[in-house]
Amino acid sequence: EIQMNLSVCVQLWHSWRRCSTAQTETLDRVSMLLQLCVDRYYVSPGQTNVELFQRGLCCNYGPLGMELRRNLLDQWWHSVTKSRAQVFGINTLSGSRETAALGQGQLRIVEYEHLKQSVEQKELNKEQLIQEVHMLLQRSPSTRTNLLQGALEQFVPSLELVNRKLPFGLAETGLCFQPSEGSGCSAEVTQTSLVWFCSPRTSSQWLDHWTRQRLKWWRKFALSPSSFSSSEVQQEELEEAASRGVRIIYDFPWGQEIVETLWSRGDAELLSIHKGARSKLQCRDGRKSVPHVVSITANMDRGVMAFLSNSLQQLKREDSKQKLHQRKVLKLHPVLAPIKVALNISRGATVELRQVCEGLLQEFLEAKISVWPGYLETLPTSMEQLNAKYDEMGVLFTIVIGENTLESGLLQVRNRDTTIKETMHISEIKNFLFRYISATDNI
Amino acid sequence: EIQMNLSVCVQLWHSWRRCSTAQTETLDRVSMLLQLCVDRYYVSPGQTNVELFQRGLCCNYGPLGMELRRNLLDQWWHSVTKSRAQVFGINTLSGSRETAALGQGQLRIVEYEHLKQSVEQKELNKEQLIQEVHMLLQRSPSTRTNLLQGALEQFVPSLELVNRKLPFGLAETGLCFQPSEGSGCSAEVTQTSLVWFCSPRTSSQWLDHWTRQRLKWWRKFALSPSSFSSSEVQQEELEEAASRGVRIIYDFPWGQEIVETLWSRGDAELLSIHKGARSKLQCRDGRKSVPHVVSITANMDRGVMAFLSNSLQQLKREDSKQKLHQRKVLKLHPVLAPIKVALNISRGATVELRQVCEGLLQEFLEAKISVWPGYLETLPTSMEQLNAKYDEMGVLFTIVIGENTLESGLLQVRNRDTTIKETMHISEIKNFLFRYISATDNI
Numbered sequence: 001e002i003q004m005n006l007s008v009c010v011q012l013w014h015s016w017r018r019c020s021t022a023q024t025e026t027l028d029r030v031s032m033l034l035q036l037c038v039d040r041y042y043v044s045p046g047q048t049n050v051e052l053f054q055r056g057l058c059c060n061y062g063p064l065g066m067e068l069r070r071n072l073l074d075q076w077w078h079s080v081t082k083s084r085a086q087v088f089g090i091n092t093l094s095g096s097r098e099t100a101a102l103g104q105g106q107l108r109i110v111e112y113e114h115l116k117q118s119v120e121q122k123e124l125n126k127e128q129l130i131q132e133v134h135m136l137l138q139r140s141p142s143t144r145t146n147l148l149q150g151a152l153e154q155f156v157p158s159l160e161l162v163n164r165k166l167p168f169g170l171a172e173t174g175l176c177f178q179p180s181e182g183s184g185c186s187a188e189v190t191q192t193s194l195v196w197f198c199s200p201r202t203s204s205q206w207l208d209h210w211t212r213q214r215l216k217w218w219r220k221f222a223l224s225p226s227s228f229s230s231s232e233v234q235q236e237e238l239e240e241a242a243s244r245g246v247r248i249i250y251d252f253p254w255g256q257e258i259v260e261t262l263w264s265r266g267d268a269e270l271l272s273i274h275k276g277a278r279s280k281l282q283c284r285d286g287r288k289s290v291p292h293v294v295s296i297t298a299n300m301d302r303g304v305m306a307f308l309s310n311s312l313q314q315l316k317r318e319d320s321k322q323k324l325h326q327r328k329v330l331k332l333h334p335v336l337a338p339i340k341v342a343l344n345i346s347r348g349a350t351v352e353l354r355q356v357c358e359g360l361l362q363e364f365l366e367a368k369i370s371v372w373p374g375y376l377e378t379l380p381t382s383m384e385q386l387n388a389k390y391d392e393m394g395v396l397f398t399i400v401i402g403e404n405t406l407e408s409g410l411l412q413v414r415n416r417d418t419t420i421k422e423t424m425h426i427s428e429i430k431n432f433l434f435r436y437i438s439a440t441d442n443i
Numbered sequence: 444e445i446q447m448n449l450s451v452c453v454q455l456w457h458s459w460r461r462c463s464t465a466q467t468e469t470l471d472r473v474s475m476l477l478q479l480c481v482d483r484y485y486v487s488p489g490q491t492n493v494e495l496f497q498r499g500l501c502c503n504y505g506p507l508g509m510e511l512r513r514n515l516l517d518q519w520w521h522s523v524t525k526s527r528a529q530v531f532g533i534n535t536l537s538g539s540r541e542t543a544a545l546g547q548g549q550l551r552i553v554e555y556e557h558l559k560q561s562v563e564q565k566e567l568n569k570e571q572l573i574q575e576v577h578m579l580l581q582r583s584p585s586t587r588t589n590l591l592q593g594a595l596e597q598f599v600p601s602l603e604l605v606n607r608k609l610p611f612g613l614a615e616t617g618l619c620f621q622p623s624e625g626s627g628c629s630a631e632v633t634q635t636s637l638v639w640f641c642s643p644r645t646s647s648q649w650l651d652h653w654t655r656q657r658l659k660w661w662r663k664f665a666l667s668p669s670s671f672s673s674s675e676v677q678q679e680e681l682e683e684a685a686s687r688g689v690r691i692i693y694d695f696p697w698g699q700e701i702v703e704t705l706w707s708r709g710d711a712e713l714l715s716i717h718k719g720a721r722s723k724l725q726c727r728d729g730r731k732s733v734p735h736v737v738s739i740t741a742n743m744d745r746g747v748m749a750f751l752s753n754s755l756q757q758l759k760r761e762d763s764k765q766k767l768h769q770r771k772v773l774k775l776h777p778v779l780a781p782i783k784v785a786l787n788i789s790r791g792a793t794v795e796l797r798q799v800c801e802g803l804l805q806e807f808l809e810a811k812i813s814v815w816p817g818y819l820e821t822l823p824t825s826m827e828q829l830n831a832k833y834d835e836m837g838v839l840f841t842i843v844i845g846e847n848t849l850e851s852g853l854l855q856v857r858n859r860d861t862t863i864k865e866t867m868h869i870s871e872i873k874n875f876l877f878r879y880i881s882a883t884d885n886i
Binding site: 041063065066069078081082085088089090091093106107108109110111112113119125130134142162163165175179188366368373 | 484487488501502503504505506508509510512513521524525528529531532533534535536537538549550551552553554555556558559562563568569572573576577580585586593596597600601604605606608617618620622631804808809811814816819820822
């Protein structure tokens with residue numbers, strides 16, 4: 001149903017006139033958002049690429065999109081591993097030869113020349129040919145569709161790490177591949193996964209605990225937190241092994257989409273992967289039970305799309321000549337914003353002013369504050385045009401350095417969200433930015 | 444020749460007795476290193492997995508290996524994007540439908556069921572069958588073998604970003620897939636890539652610049668920096684498009700292996716990918732030239748292996764009873780060490796002592812100092828055994844909290860590299876660690 005909404009929306013887009021006003025507004029908003037993402041270096045141009053992006057799949061990201069996703073993944077990592085001492089990061093392979101278990105193995109990596117040559121062997125008859133192709137496919141590694149199986153495989157070596165004590169979790173982020181049911185057009189998704197091992201009687205409580213944590217996390221970075229919600233999966237929709245499931249959903253302009261799914265999965269998959277070797281899997285919780293698994297899986301490509309969609313504000317304002325302007329601002333959360341500060345020269349780019357900029361740039365880079373070197377741009381633009389551009393990029397602060405700075409050390413700092421311009425001494429700016437970003441991180 | 448050395452070494456391993464003393468020592472050292480990596484949670488157990496690791500390929504990493512690679516990738520990212528304002532991060536897809544160019548496309552992702560069904564169609568004769576398999580293969584996306592092509596494709600949208608001004612660079616890290624010439628056994632590698640676009644007359648200078656930078660970077664984190672060296676690629680070994688090449692090499696116990704390669708590649712590939720559309724590619728450097736490409740590509744899985752190998756020290760020492768002990772220490776650079784500090788209780792784990800540990804743990808986690816919750820371990824071990832274990836894990840500092848801490852706030856801090864134990868107040872410890880790690884970062 002969710003996918004329906006989206007494809008309906010895309011169709012409507014191309015048949016503009018038939019839409020109702022409400023629908024038209026939605027489409028306007030969606031197409032404006034996508035155009036902005038391309039224009040402002042979040043997503044690389046090209047229709048196919050933009051479609052991948054809108055569908056919540058991995059696409060070619062521009063520098064800002066890449067940095068936004070990087071920040072999002074860092075925040076996820078920090079939040080999950082910081083939350084408790086018993087969460088450990090792992091890294092598993094994306095291609096695996098041990099397939100079949102858990103219904104994996106739909107996508108195979110084959111060597112083009114190798115398969116071609118095998119098929120072209122003159123001596124084979126049709127039956128042998130089919131046989132040969134089968135064998136080659138079966139031997140080829142399959143690409144993972146999720147991170148769960150890797151974590152389940154790593155359960156035994158991890159048990160030693162925690163002295164067989166429950167609960168504990170294995171965290172991983174990485175690329176997964178989605179088969180597309182026959183169309184032959186597979187897709188990539190950046191997933192985050194926490195696989196939580198706990199005693200059977202606590203698994204439902206842990207599912208609730210992680211649902212609360214994760215929903216809080218998504219809402220923390222949202223401009224309108226209520227766009228994120230959670231809903232219990234209905235009995236008839238439950239995956240085979242699961243006893244309960246919860247979805248975290250984001251309200252896109254075109255309808256709801258799932259950003260994260262939590263399952264209480266029991267012990268069946270763990271037992272199946274380790275071929276029923278109960279004694280290897282038992283933990284020291286008094287009853288020697290095989291732990292239950294709670295899996296928490298998010299799609300961070302769709303997460304990027306959700307936060308971009310959530311943070312775009314359109315504001316109408318009159319200028320001094322009473323002309324109506326529409327201002328678009330990407331009000332991304334300060335810790336997510338890919339560029340924290342843009343550095344500009346007010347007028348007459350003298351050698352001295354450029355040197356001041358270079359110095360500040362280095363200072364910011366060393367403090368790991370991402371900075372946009374606006375002073376390098378050679379096209380003349382008014383400060384108003386620049387601010388409009390930076391607002392669309394979601395740049396938190398814009399610094400303007402002028403003749404005045406050389407004399408007094410003072411510079412102008414504009415805040416994206418308030419549009420207020422402050423005068424500040426050049427020696428204070430780094431700490432000011434640092435404090436501002438940390439303060440928003442701890443709310 | 445380099446691969447030869449390794450396989451010879453592996454063979455020798457299994458025929459122990461035929462080796463010379465020097466060779467036996469090498470093999471001892473290698474097998475000890477690999478065993479330590481498995482025992483101390485760097486690499487997951489299993490012979491196949493350990494072999495991948497030793498061959499410099501991506502493998503299943505344990506929590507410590509995962510964190511080490513993460514730290515290494517972070518350092519690379521920071522060093523490359525911090526070095527100049529004109530380096531931008533991108534993210535490209537790992538599967539691509541636009542193949543063939545640059546000799547890509549050896550590995551294809553096919554849908555198992557889809558291909559199987561196509562082959563099993565009753566009506567096809569042998570010729571049609573071969574035709575069908577060909578078509579399916581050709582339509583399947585290919586997985587990337589390097590990050591170069593993605594960056595070359597992103598050149599045009601990036602040009603706008605820099606106002607057509609040279610030089611600039613596109614940085615990316617990600618998984619690549621290596622075909623294995625017929626064996627059907629493809630492998631994964633974590634690559635870092637900086638693709639640098641510059642004017643034709645400066646490309647050789649830039650190659651030298653980046654070689655210096657990169658060699659300095661590798662050496663910065665090494666215990667014995669001279670194990671990393673660079674060497675110019677001989678004329679007869681140059682890749683087709685390249686005019687010059689440099690390799691950065693690490694001296695493993697079994698011989699030399701390449702960790703990074705820099706090529707001065709000219710403009711042929713850029714022109715070929717953009718179908719010769721010179722006008723789209725020209726930059727504003729006075730002569731309207733198509734830029735030349737310098738590619739800088741490292742294998743970070745081999746990087747992990749190199750730094751582990753480089754940092755392992757065996758020290759002999761006598762204990763108080765004049766018994767000879769062999770101490771193994773993983774002296775990883777402080778910024779790379781996956782665990783900065785281990786938290787332990789000296790004796791009698793009372794509720795109060797555990798609470799002190801929990802408090803410190805939270806403080807460290809929030810400050811993003813990675814910490815090992817040793818106080819959760821339930822198996823009784825002597826402090827000596829614990830220190831030996833932490834040394835093998837490469838843990839920088841070990842904190843011991845005792846009854847004394849509750850009264851005076853004092854705790855004991857042991858330094859991995861000096862083995863010296865200091866007494867410190869609990870309120871000072873976080874800043875002490877912070878300063879220590881930052882200081883080593885800025886040398």
